[in-house]
Amino acid sequence: MNVQKTALYNYHKNLGAKFVPFAGYEMPIQYKDGIVKEHISTREHAGFFDVSHMGQFFLEGDDTLSDALEKIIPADLKSLKINHSKYSFLLNNNGGIIDDLIVTKNDKGFCIILNAACKENDIKQISQFLGKNHKYILNNELSLIALQGPKSVEILEKLIHGVKDLKFMTGNNFIYDGESIYVTRSGYTGEDGFEISISNNKVEKLIDFLISNKVKPVGLGARDTLRLEAGLCLYGHDLNEQINPVEANLRWAIAKKRKEVGGFNGWDKIKSLLANGSEKIRVGLKPDGKIIAREKTKIFSSDDKEIGFVTSGTFGPSVNAPVAMGYVRSEFSEIGTPIKLEVRGKKYGGKISELPFYKKSYVK
Amino acid sequence: MSEKKFSKKHEWVSLDGDIATVGITKHATEMLGDIVFVEVPDAGKAVEKEGQAAVVESTKAASDVYSPISGEITEGNKSIADDPGSVNTDPEGASWFFKLKIKNKGEFDSLMSKDEYDKFCKENPS
Structure with missing residues (x-):
């Protein structure tokens, strides 16, 4: 290529x-x-x-366009006002995240911003749900x-x-x-x-x-x-097709109406996860001291049971400390829970942290 | 003034009697970017020539620091572990990584001179 x-x-x-x-x-x-x-x-x-490099994907069509897109995107696209945007995702049949995205309603239809690595497959997945009266272009x-x-x-x-x-x-x-x-x-x-x-x-x-x-x-x-x-996910690291929005701690990004009536890919699975919770869940992680827990670092409980893994980790310049995100078994996900992180064969202390690590208010 | 030699893995060594001081070169810090974590060995640890001796991490990635020479660690520089950013500012001075008591001066002699190292960097850009 x-x-x-x-x-x-x-x-x-x-x-x-x-x-x-x-x-x-x-x-x-x-x-x-x-x-x-x-x-x-x-x-x-x-x-x-x-x-x-991100995909700017434009869709045009009549009223049936939002119905079609809602089969794969769990946002309330029918009620989305013109010039309003939502963070959402494309879901597979098992509720796994094919990509995360920002969808904006415009006067002709929608514009969806897709991750560069996913955009070709995304379009293939989306187009399966489109009809003759829907047009699309990756611009x-x-x-x-x-x-x-x-x-x-x-x-x-x-x-x-x-x-x-x-x-x-x-x-x-x-x-x-x-x-x-x-x-x-x-x-x-x-x-x-x-x-x-x-x-x-x-x-x-x-x-x-x-x-x-x-x-x-x-x-x-x-x-x-x-x-x-800012506690935001990076596709391919914190999110992938084996992770669903409930595990990813992104249930807020599924529209309220869609959580009630479903009608999107993976709904059966997600409906049950919404009711019962998931086995593992995405959390913030704060290593003690300066140790950096990078992607794939194993996470252990305070009594040395393996409970999860890191999906993103680096040094946070504004926090002036190492920061990480990862998945742990839900019973260990409470903020403040002490954990251990295995880095280069040695276990270091840390705890489950609130997300985001750094907070600023947006203009609302 | 003690003599300073360089390795292909971008460490520098200066020798004073049988005690060698090891750090990473300015060129290495430029390749690594902002250094945010350093782990130095404890005194008493035995290291082999080209064996892993310390760790340096930038915002991007973690890298091993090798000892260009074999011997026994006499001191790790704790001040760079407390202030990893200092490695970017003074890599070939105050921000040395560790000192070791060497076994074989021949290993030191076989390393590159400053001129040889500069040439090596020019020929192997990365």
Whole structure:
């Protein structure tokens, strides 16, 4: 398979990016400043992320489109208002998560942001439920830029008048440089911010503006530390097809109405899990001291029974301590429960922690 | 001034009598990125040439630090374990990893000089 590049590849190169292969793309893992500085500048000022490798999947159709999508997405798409977004997932027949996503209702139908590594399979899975009167396109002509951090709103408002009035998880069309762009107030860092869908040939100009406003480029490395501190899942690590939303502690992301009436893939399984709970559940983990418990680290109870495993773990620059997420047997999931983490053959203490590790309020 | 030698695994060694001080090179810290965790060996531990002796972790990943020389650890640098970020700022000075009493000076002599190491890094970029 050919390695793909986003429209900003050369721009990143000029900014001193170090690239890594990620989901078939050459993506910046970090720039000159390094992960910790990129992380901190996002939390304290603002950073931009090229997330154009993610799929921008547009669906159009009549009223039957939401019915079709609701068979695989457990969100209340019928009641979703225009320009409102929801975090949700695609589910398989067993209730396992095929991908996690953000779905936004627009005036023609829906736009779904899909993970880069999953997008081709996602489209195959979704299209099974679509009819003749539904159209879809994965739009590769568009870049997607996340602008995140407390100064995001002040900076973007200077360029695109009106974005300051967007509430968290809503969006709208705006005119930029004579072209329509779509901006949502959202992101995946635990900070206020925006995601900007803009054509590939205008994106450099937007980035020029952000850089002139001291917005730092941020790579995948800091994207990972930011999302983990914010307690957000990374598909392929914290979520996969063998994990369902109840185990993933994401039952809040299944719409209330859908929890009552079901009608989506894996409903029988999820209905019973909602009533009875799951054997294992995703939790936050805080190692004692400085030890870092990375993915696949085994988790033990205080009396040395193996009770689970880590799915994401790193050092959290804003928390200034190691942070991790993983799955433990539900009876050990209470916040504060002492645990042990096996790192390089030795067991270290830690405890089950509240998520997120780092909290900031979104603009509601 | 004690002589300083370099390994292909990006450790430096300086020798003073039969006591060697080992750390990781500036080049190594640049490849690793922000260092957020360090584990150093305790005094008394025997290490083999190219055997695992310490651990260094960046925000990205964990890596082993090898001893370029065999011997017995006399001291691990606890101050870098308390302040892992100091390895980024002064890798070839105050932020050494461990000291050991060497057995075979020949192992030291066979390591690379500064010039050889710089050339090695240029030829093996990663």
